[in-house]
Amino acid sequence: MSALAPPRARTAPRFEPRARRLPLGLVSLAAGAVLWEVVGRAAGVPFFPPLSEVVATLAAMTANGEILGNLLVSLGNLALGFAVSLAAGLVVGTAMGRYRRVKAALGVYVYALLTAPALVFAPIFFSVLGPGQSSIVAVVFMYSAFIMIVTTADAVEQVPAHLVEMARSYGANEWQLVTRVILPAASPTILAGVRLGMGRAVTGMINGEMFIAVTGLGRIVTQAGKSFDGAAVLAILLVVIAVALASVALVQFVDRRLTGWVPDTAKESR
Amino acid sequence: MIEISGLRKTFTGQDGAPVQxxxxxxxxxxxxxxxxxxxxxxxxxxxxxxxxxxLQTWDAGEITVGGRPVRGPGPDRSMVFQNFALLPWATVLDNVAFGLRLKGVGKAERTERARDLIAKVGLAGFESKRPGELSGGMQQRVGIARALAVEPQVLLMDEPFGAVDEQTRRLLQEELLAIWEANRLTVVFITHSMEEAVLLGDRVVLMSARPGQIAEIVDVPLDRPRSSDVGGLERSREYVEITAHLWDRLRDMHEEHRAAPSEQAVR
Incomplete structure (x- = not known):
């Protein structure tokens, strides 16, 4: 957006009432649930039980404490891995976006690791870090860090040059420039990357728990899979989806708090 | 006092050719x-x-402000930008206090000084608004308040009213004159409007292009304060004559440019 453009409208016209969005989501969920139930009953195969059976299994697993204990283990892995990724994403991404030399030096590795299937590193982590929490954190990092590095770098590069020039004219040093101008200006795009990173971190968490260190929700899935307990596998899948949605909602909550200044018209286009 | 001597700069153009x-x-x-x-x-x-x-390096020559050679930005100079360059996430108050905050002025003091300047540019009551909620003219008032808040000796204005509509522009000109007349400081004001140059300036520096050079310096012997009777001033003989003279010179420059179309424009 050019700063020369006239000021944007204070409130964007909304052609769709806000109230209609939520019911539409619920209708979609309900339709999915019905479809699952019908297909599950019609198929009659053990690996795809109907929804009602899955929900009953989930309730039983919740009642005997199996879910909660493992969920907390998984959330701990997720939080730690994501925190490390986020820190790396902000620091490395900002450095890449701001300094051409850093980008030239690191860019090829970051893009390589962004597209590399993160699980191929699992044996390495297993050998080096052992089957403990550090391996899972490493897998979460491999899944989520690089997308945040890349989006942060892009966001920083796109900060309007006139804002940087303005801050320099008031004597801003490099630290002030980054913390007071560049990161706030880049925050809408950075947070879009953080949202993607959060989703990938959940995937990394469950994969790490299934294939490296058998703990948390991943352990239940693995055990249930080995005993061909389709209902338990899908019950855990529901829990994982809930974790993913909740964590992304958390990012969106932070996003709204931090980027309330972005005009609605600009928001709709991203 | 600003002294500029022998200032030269050559850029490399988009086609790789040097542009003076x-x-x-x-x-x-x-x-x-x-x-x-x-x-x-x-x-x-x-x-x-x-x-x-x-903010910009040069190839040869020297610039001193108050006797000190310019080596980078300094607290003795502040700039007002054509595109306002306000922080869109910050309130009017925080935007105006931005320069003070960078200098490490404490919160109470910078808030007081910012409020004072916001009132001076006529934006009292808008302290907690964000730039996106303001018109262009109001945004540039914030830009001027921000520049004055750091109490510079020199105010550098880069076509500050170039991005606002004509009516707002006239109001801003009068307001700037009133502020400057009440609290004098050295101002260098870039414009592409002859009327604006004559209305505001003690002297008008006319520059020519390719290479950028000073073509003429025109004295503007109009009485001050000017803010109280801008309309009368614009009907005065001196104003009309100086403006007409500047236009003659500018038109000649444009015709020279048309005669040499191969030359490339620099910003």
């Missing part, structure tokens, strides 16, 4: 003078302003 933006500029700006700089696009007037601000 400034071809040896000598200029003295007196203390508390309101100097306006006028010229066709490509005459290097903004480049020169950014050099005084310490």
């Amino acid at each position: 933006a400034l071809g040896g500029v000598d200029l003295t700006v007196r203390d508390d003078e309101f100097l306006t700089v006028l010229g066709p696009s490509g005459c290097g007037k903004t480049t020169m302003l950014k050099m005084i601000a310490g």
